[in-house]
Amino acid sequence: MKTVAALLDDMFEDVEYSQPAGAFTAAGHRVVTVGMKRGKTVTGKAHGTPVTIEVPVSDARVRDFDALFIPGGYSPDRLRAHPEPVAFVREFVLSGKPVLGICHAAQLLITAQVITGRRITGYVSIIQDIKYAGAEFVDEPVVEDGNLVFSRDPRDIPAFIAASLKKLGD
């Protein structure tokens, strides 16, 4: 049973958080929400799904988690405007622990300068960003490269959940 940090801010893509987080919890894992401010309720972009932040990213330590989960929407772009979430993502990717991301999640990895030379996927709008960052963009529902498990958009959620659960079970 693993402890998964879910990194979130306002305007996350509702189903890209709620469905994987629900599946992780149902499989016996623990999902801990990490964001800019403890106790803040962030809301989803499409449906206003409320999620309360449990751990401020400034206090979050990679050693306290087994995996990082980054939902998409505009949450990753909001988070990467601040140094703390970027540093947390950077340390997590470099730690070798699983990093599970979907949609715009790769934006955080680009700003953290940790995707050069990696195979990854993401939402159609960020394809050129991924390529310019020196990563290989792969147009498939789930792309795994070492500790990275990434998907493109909400259509890929079932495949993303399956690959993520397998990675968490390793």
Next chain:
Amino acid sequence: MKTVAALLDDMFEDVEYSQPAGAFTAAGHRVVTVGMKRGKTVTGKAHGTPVTIEVPVSDARVRDFDALFIPGGYSPDRLRAHPEPVAFVREFVLSGKPVLGICHAAQLLITAQVITGRRITGYVSIIQDIKYAGAEFVDEPVVEDGNLVFSRDPRDIPAFIAASLKKLGD
């Protein structure tokens, strides 16, 4: 008096459209809204400002405009998920006519692959994207490079308007 194409979709940063567009109009220029679908009302991210699209980008021709104006917010990221706005931006930048952009506007130029070697600025969250694209990021209120006039965020609007009006008057 110039004709300015304002390229917009939902979730534009309200004041980054309304204030420059108002200033351009007050100075005697004509602002024409260009977007994904004629007659669609797009709305701002912060205040829900409604703007009706006059010309679909699939019908828009660079020769019909003297300048391109791209407000920020999440509108540029939504637009660059489609080939037509990316092609329109690409052709406009390469035409040498003024391109006036603020905040996330440079995302469209990155996807259009037209900022390599240029000096430009943009919102803090896209700094690394700009650098990876081979452009020089400059942290100033307005950055001009040839036909490009770019600003960082809403704080820069007065400087952006002044530089844009000067460029339109050339």
